[in-house]
Amino acid sequence: MGNRVICMKKKDVVIxxxxxxxxxxxxxxSQRKLLADEENLHRRALSMAIHQAQVSQRFDGSMSRRIxxxxxxxxxxxxxxxxxxxxxxFLESLKVKKFVLVHGEGFGAWCWYKTIxxxxxxxxxxxTVDLAGSGFNMTDANSVSTLEEYSKPLIELIQNLPAEEKVxxxxxxTGGACVSYALERFPEKISKAIFICATMVxxxxxxxxxxxxxxxxxxxxxKESQFLIYGNGKDNxxxxxxxxxxxxxxxxxxxxxxxxxxxxxxxxxxxPLGPMMEKLSLSAERYGKGRRxxxxxxxxxxxxxxxxEKLVRENSPEAVFKIKGSDHCPFFSKPQSLHKxxxxxxxxP
Numbered sequence: 165m166g167n168r169v170i171c172m173k174k175k176d177v178v179i180x181x182x183x184x185x186x187x188x189x190x191x192x193x194s195q196r197k198l199l200a201d202e203e204n205l206h207r208r209a210l211s212m213a214i215h216q217a218q219v220s221q222r223f224d225g226s227m228s229r230r231i232x233x234x235x236x237x238x239x240x241x242x243x244x245x246x247x248x249x250x251x252x253x254f255l256e257s258l259k260v261k262k263f264v265l266v267h268g269e270g271f272g273a274w275c276w277y278k279t280i281x282x283x284x285x286x287x288x289x290x291x292t293v294d295l296a297g298s299g300f301n302m303t304d305a306n307s308v309s310t311l312e313e314y315s316k317p318l319i320e321l322i323q324n325l326p327a328e329e330k331v332x333x334x335x336x337x338t339g340g341a342c343v344s345y346a347l348e349r350f351p352e353k354i355s356k357a358i359f360i361c362a363t364m365v366x367x368x369x370x371x372x373x374x375x376x377x378x379x380x381x382x383x384x385x386x387k388e389s390q391f392l393i394y395g396n397g398k399d400n401x402x403x404x405x406x407x408x409x410x411x412x413x414x415x416x417x418x419x420x421x422x423x424x425x426x427x428x429x430x431x432x433x434x435x436p437l438g439p440m441m442e443k444l445s446l447s448a449e450r451y452g453k454g455r456r457x458x459x460x461x462x463x464x465x466x467x468x469x470x471x472x473e474k475l476v477r478e479n480s481p482e483a484v485f486k487i488k489g490s491d492h493c494p495f496f497s498k499p500q501s502l503h504k505x506x507x508x509x510x511x512x513p
Contacts, residue, residue: 255287258510260330260355262289266318268337268362269440270406270432272299275336278499279506286507291331293317295342297436306395306403309438311371315342322350330355332510335362337467337492338435341371344444348451357454358509359481360502361461361472361492366479367446371439374475375467393434406434415466419491419498428493456481457509459494459502466492483512 255261263283265276273292283290296314297305308314325331333354335343340362347357363371391411395403407415409429417425446452458481460472476484485505490498 258288260332260510261287262291262329262331263506263510264318264321264331264333265290265292266333266335266339266342267292267295267298268335268339269435270298270412271336271339271428272301272431272433274299274431275428275493276495279495279502282499282503283506286503288510291321293321295339298433299431304395305434305436306393308436309403311341311345311439311442311444314436314439315345318342318346319349322346322353325353329353332356332358332506334358334360334506336360336495338363338371338440340364341439341444344446344451347454347456348444348446351450351454354454356457356509356512358457358459358506360459360494361464361467362458364456364458364475364479364481365444365446367451368443370441370443372441374471392437402437404434404437406432416492417496418465419463419489420493420496424493424496428496457512458484459505460484460486461490461492461494462486462488463490463497464492483509485509 265273265279267273267275273294276290276292280290280292294301294317296303296308296316301317312319322331330353333343333346333356335341335358337360340359343357343359343362344365347354363374365371365374389405391405391407392402393404393406394400412428412432413425417428456479458472458476460469460476461467462469464472485508487494487498487501487505490501494502
């Protein structure tokens, strides 16, 4: 498999028009329609997030949620995210078309709404999952103490796949630990694993250890952090954590649009602490044989580029891709660049 490294410096798509005035008008109309479609998609995601914040009944946490499905608008966003002329040939050659998108700490399936739209417009099949205590999964985060419990919705999704079906598994931030856990358990079901500024840990490492440079040691964090949650009372160990809004904005969203920051501020939920402090057991025979790819975010303040480089050195993936100008949430700050990379990885034989 090798350890070849591909350094990709992606730029946003720029539409250039020539001297033909009529063509310029057509392009402007196309751009306006694209912006209107994106705004409509965001409003639908925001509406669902508000509903999530207000909901009181329990949901089936094992269900995958597809936020802002665009199947009825196929072709609308294609010009921005892909080349229409290449899509049929690309789909014919692609053996695995299903992407399973796994969110990071505090997030939920809702954070992938732009990625869902772009992948569907390319003819692919994105599926999202809410981890235990996240998104629409109404499990009390304080009751989730192990990585197995946290990953249960993802594990159930993979277990319920048809016998011969494989997926491309995508994990963001601490969702990378869930991807590693799933890859260890089901290497035969996962065609490729993509880590997006994620905790791609080594055997015996805790997901929290990856953030030690930013947050300090786990022991110090447990003793001194002001962000800890004591769901079982102050006399018992902490059960979760959640940054204050101003901290979240600075760490996660330093390059993201204001509307996506607003969506996140009403949607993010406390993070179960137990799974973040659990050491993963990863074997060379199972996890080690999986095809892993890493996407680095070069303007990331939550997981610095230096830390991401360290992860890549210590746990070498098959290839590395880089997104310039992206904060810790490229699905918000650089969605087109992220989409291009996902397509490129999907096509690697």
